Amino acid sequence: xxxxxxxxxxxxxxxxxxxxxxxxxxxxxxxxxxxxxxxxxxxxxxxxxxxxxxxxxxxxxxxxxxxxxxxxxxxxxxxxxxxxxxxxxxxxxxxxxxxxx
Numbered sequence: 001x002x003x004x005x006x007x008x009x010x011x012x013x014x015x016x017x018x019x020x021x022x023x024x025x026x027x028x029x030x031x032x033x034x035x036x037x038x039x040x041x042x043x044x045x046x047x048x049x050x051x052x053x054x055x056x057x058x059x060x061x062x063x064x065x066x067x068x069x070x071x072x073x074x075x076x077x078x079x080x081x082x083x084x085x086x087x088x089x090x091x092x093x094x095x096x097x098x099x100x101x
């Protein structure tokens with residue numbers, strides 16, 4: 001029977017320690033009850049075509065039922081559409097998140 005001899009004890013103990021750390025990590029990963037979920041979420045919206053005389057305020061008041069904080073809703077809609085200001089023109093398409101309907 002062949003006998004093995006440890007030449008470098010520090011390297012041997014480092015290998016054994018790392019081996020068990022990875023083994024325990026792998027086993028805990030397999031048997032964990034936590035599930036990973038993506039934080040990417042698709043926001044559903046409907047589109048409104050701007051007609052002559054429309055403002056963001058009139059469009060929002062026509063389609064949105066909650067009127068508590070219209071300024072915040074208009075701000076969110078501007079942010080959602082990538083608008084810098086509140087200027088809209090006939091023929092523009094405004095996207096309104098369904099969460100506000």
